[in-house]
Amino acid sequence: MKMLLKPVLLAGLSLAATAPILATPAVAQVNGIATSSPEAALVQASALQSGYQAINTANANQRQQINTLRTEINNLQLSLNTNGDREVDQAEWDANPGVTGQIEAKEQQLQTLLAPIAIAEYYVVEQLLMRYGEAQSQVITSNGIQIMVEPAALQYSVDGVDVTQKIVAALNTLVPTVSTTPPANWQPRRQTVETHQAIQQIIVGIAQRQAAQAAQQQTQQQPSGR
Numbered sequence: 001m002k003m004l005l006k007p008v009l010l011a012g013l014s015l016a017a018t019a020p021i022l023a024t025p026a027v028a029q030v031n032g033i034a035t036s037s038p039e040a041a042l043v044q045a046s047a048l049q050s051g052y053q054a055i056n057t058a059n060a061n062q063r064q065q066i067n068t069l070r071t072e073i074n075n076l077q078l079s080l081n082t083n084g085d086r087e088v089d090q091a092e093w094d095a096n097p098g099v100t101g102q103i104e105a106k107e108q109q110l111q112t113l114l115a116p117i118a119i120a121e122y123y124v125v126e127q128l129l130m131r132y133g134e135a136q137s138q139v140i141t142s143n144g145i146q147i148m149v150e151p152a153a154l155q156y157s158v159d160g161v162d163v164t165q166k167i168v169a170a171l172n173t174l175v176p177t178v179s180t181t182p183p184a185n186w187q188p189r190r191q192t193v194e195t196h197q198a199i200q201q202i203i204v205g206i207a208q209r210q211a212a213q214a215a216q217q218q219t220q221q222q223p224s225g226r
Contacts, residue, residue, distance in 0.1 A: 032146035122188035135170035
């Protein structure tokens with residue numbers, strides 16, 4: 001067993017400034033070939049952003065508890081890392097059962113708090129996924145697209161090949177709002193869970209880039225010391 005010491009990912013992460021960061025030129029595709037990322041389109045959809053915000057607002061107290069637990073878990077994990085390599089191996093884990101027991105108990109509390117938030121987010125994502133194919137088809141038809149692939153599948157492309165923004169616009173028209181309260185005993189589809197995880201990774205990546213940019217700007221603004 002090896003566990004990297006990194007923050008615990010959680011539902012309900014902020015979507016602030018997502019659209020400007022992910023925005024791409026709204027130009028026609030090239031020679032019938034276009035690219036688009038479903039997750040990038042969904043994370044920019046107005047209904048998803050407003051839905052996530054409503055969920056965060058409704059669970060503000062739980063989020064405070066979640067953040068506290070995450071900090072406590074991370075600090076406990078750091079205390080297990082005796083050799084300083086930022087990984088907890090099996091020997092380090094077994095060496096302090098008192099700490100590992102605390103970690104496991106706090107992780108269980110964390111999952112209990114996250115569960116209703118995650119279910120609500122799954123429901124938001126699934127409502128959009130149900131109409132995503134329709135939005136994509138509209139863009140394909142109206143732009144004469146013959147081949148559409150994920151952006152990562154191309155080694156090089158010119159500006160305008162990516163039509164994600166057009167799909168976002170179509171999705172905003174088809175699904176202007178979504179409900180954040182799933183029916184009783186509702187369970188998400190597997191695709192919904194996988195898409196939600198991909199969206200969370202995008203949000204985390206954006207937050208990391210923003211933090212790095214803020215740190216760089218702060219460093220540049222500091223006096224040289226001369």
